[in-house]
Amino acid sequence: MILIKQLNCCFIKIYYLALTYHNKITKLNSMNRFQLPDLSYSYGALEPYFDQETMHIHHQRHHQTYVDNLNKALVDTRIESIELDDILGQVSQYGSAVRNNAGGHYNHSLFWEILSPTPKTIPTGRLANEIDAVFGSLDELKMRIKNAGLGQFGSGWSWLYVKYNGTLDVVATSNQDNPLMNTQLASRGVPVLGVDVWEHAYYLKYQNKRADYLDAFWSVLDWSVVEKKYDRIIDKLI
Numbered sequence: 001m002i003l004i005k006q007l008n009c010c011f012i013k014i015y016y017l018a019l020t021y022h023n024k025i026t027k028l029n030s031m032n033r034f035q036l037p038d039l040s041y042s043y044g045a046l047e048p049y050f051d052q053e054t055m056h057i058h059h060q061r062h063h064q065t066y067v068d069n070l071n072k073a074l075v076d077t078r079i080e081s082i083e084l085d086d087i088l089g090q091v092s093q094y095g096s097a098v099r100n101n102a103g104g105h106y107n108h109s110l111f112w113e114i115l116s117p118t119p120k121t122i123p124t125g126r127l128a129n130e131i132d133a134v135f136g137s138l139d140e141l142k143m144r145i146k147n148a149g150l151g152q153f154g155s156g157w158s159w160l161y162v163k164y165n166g167t168l169d170v171v172a173t174s175n176q177d178n179p180l181m182n183t184q185l186a187s188r189g190v191p192v193l194g195v196d197v198w199e200h201a202y203y204l205k206y207q208n209k210r211a212d213y214l215d216a217f218w219s220v221l222d223w224s225v226v227e228k229k230y231d232r233i234i235d236k237l238i
């Protein structure tokens, strides 16, 4: 009888230790669920349009903070197993910590991806045809994106995105919102191009001249990346 009691006690201890270890590992993995993506170019590579110091701070500090706070928010809210796109698609279910930081991570990841020191400066193919059909010309589209960015009061983003009916549109969003979010009732879709108009994206070089920063953006925007994103979305819709 004593032996059985000792064995039971031993099993309970082993079970408890295993459970504690499992919970620690799960929490550790969740805390590191999302990571800061590497840039495919150096911080100074986009000079003179985007300066090295801004790029360094923007990526290493601002974006890293969104990643860290997103991982923490996911653990706190116990939704760590959901994909980023799915979080954004049902973001109205969550609190502001998830909304702001999931948006911040998604938006900045896209932003770094579409920039290049050796960009394709004019779109071609299906994207170019659709831009002409919807906006009349590339210059008109650039003006729409610039005006959306200038018209965004305070912090936010200006987007070119594909609506769920397959057409292109331009919209500005506040804070770290984007068209993937289900809170964007009148402008929902998949972004293919986004310009960060938070002051942290341009103030060191351009101070209050947001228009000059938005003009400089076109010199480092790689249309080949935007085309690939557009083609992938359209192929899925067909």
Ligand SMILES: [Fe+2]
Binding pocket: 058, 062, 108, 196, 198, 200, 201
């Ligand atoms: Fe930013």
